[in-house]
């Protein structure tokens with residue numbers, strides 16, 4: 001026993017043997033019951049963090065090149081590596097839309113896309129919408145029509161609306177409701193959000 005190991009009585013299965021079995025993931029209990037020779041043949045668990053990939057993408061027109069663990073989500077990359085915190089982590093599982101960004105013209109949930117999957121793409125976050133110190137018409141409309149309350153969902157709402165209006169510049173209210181149905185607002189500011197998007201559609205050049 002090493003000095004830093006707790007002084008516990010030896011059981012019929014040693015702590016070292018139990019941990020060795022545990023490293024083989026869920027087979028811990030069964031490995032403790034196996035004879036030594038069988039246990040030695042169990043597969044060794046690999047560490048996902050050991051696998052990293054260089055990703056390259058343009059975010060808001062700026063090229064980035066970062067090496068990231070393969071399991072890094074686009075949201076983690078944007079918020080953590082690039083420090084662009086407008087996209088929010090709400091549910092982290094494809095249900096709220098708070099993490100919405102635009103990738104190659106399409107709005108996606110960045111919480112469940114991997115950064116490596118998006119490598120080579122053109123990404124727009126809320127930080128990239130204002131140009132030359134002028135707010136985007138959607139940002140302006142959300143302010144003028146109070147299209148937010150707490151603001152947590154707002155960057156996702158605006159980016160989902162932008163991706164939609166870029167493809168459908170003269171929508172009906174029902175078109176907008178349907179297109180925005182993947183973006184949830186906990187404050188239930190839906191009426192004002194709809195008014196904001198419709199106002200922006202009238203203000204944006206066709």
Ligand code: FES
Pocket residue numbers: 088089090091092093094095096097098099100109110111112
């Ligand atoms: S945080 Fe991505 S969908 Fe909710």
Ligand code: FES
Pocket residue numbers: 147148149150151152153154184185186187188189
């Ligand atoms: S404004 Fe609060 S969640 Fe939408």
